[in-house]
Amino acid sequence: MADLTQEQWSEQLKNDDNAVIIDVRTDAEFEEGYIPGAVQIDIYNGAEFLKRVKELDTQKNYYVYCRSGGRSGQACMLMNSIGIKNAYNLKGGIMEWDGEITD
Template structure:
């Protein structure tokens, strides 16, 4: 897992053809706005999160965010523990996101 600053995350994501964005917030938080292209997997729903995580392609690069960076850090560690080695945590989460969002 790597903690990336907003700038690092955006730059790396922009140049990555193998990228998947994962939003680990709740349904209600997701509906308030999300980063374009993100798929939502709520980490608070532990069993479903793990089940869906195990279906992810371990060859892809996962850019993970939450509200402030805490839950997404946990999510990256979980992804690492099931064999997904390229998981990138967005430090500061969507609260500090300067890029585009969909509301």
């Protein structure tokens, strides 16, 4: 797992043609706005979260975020533990995101 600053995360994402953005927030948080192209997998929904993460392609690069960076850090560690090598946590989460947001 790598903790990336907002700048590192967005720059790396922009240049990655094998990227998948994952939002691990709740449905209500997701509906308030999300980074364009993000797939929502709510980490608070434990069994469903684990099931969906296990279905992910381990060859892809995952850019993971939450509200402030805590849950997404946990999600990245969990993803690493099941064989996903490239999981990048957005430090500061969407609260500090200054890029585009879809609402």
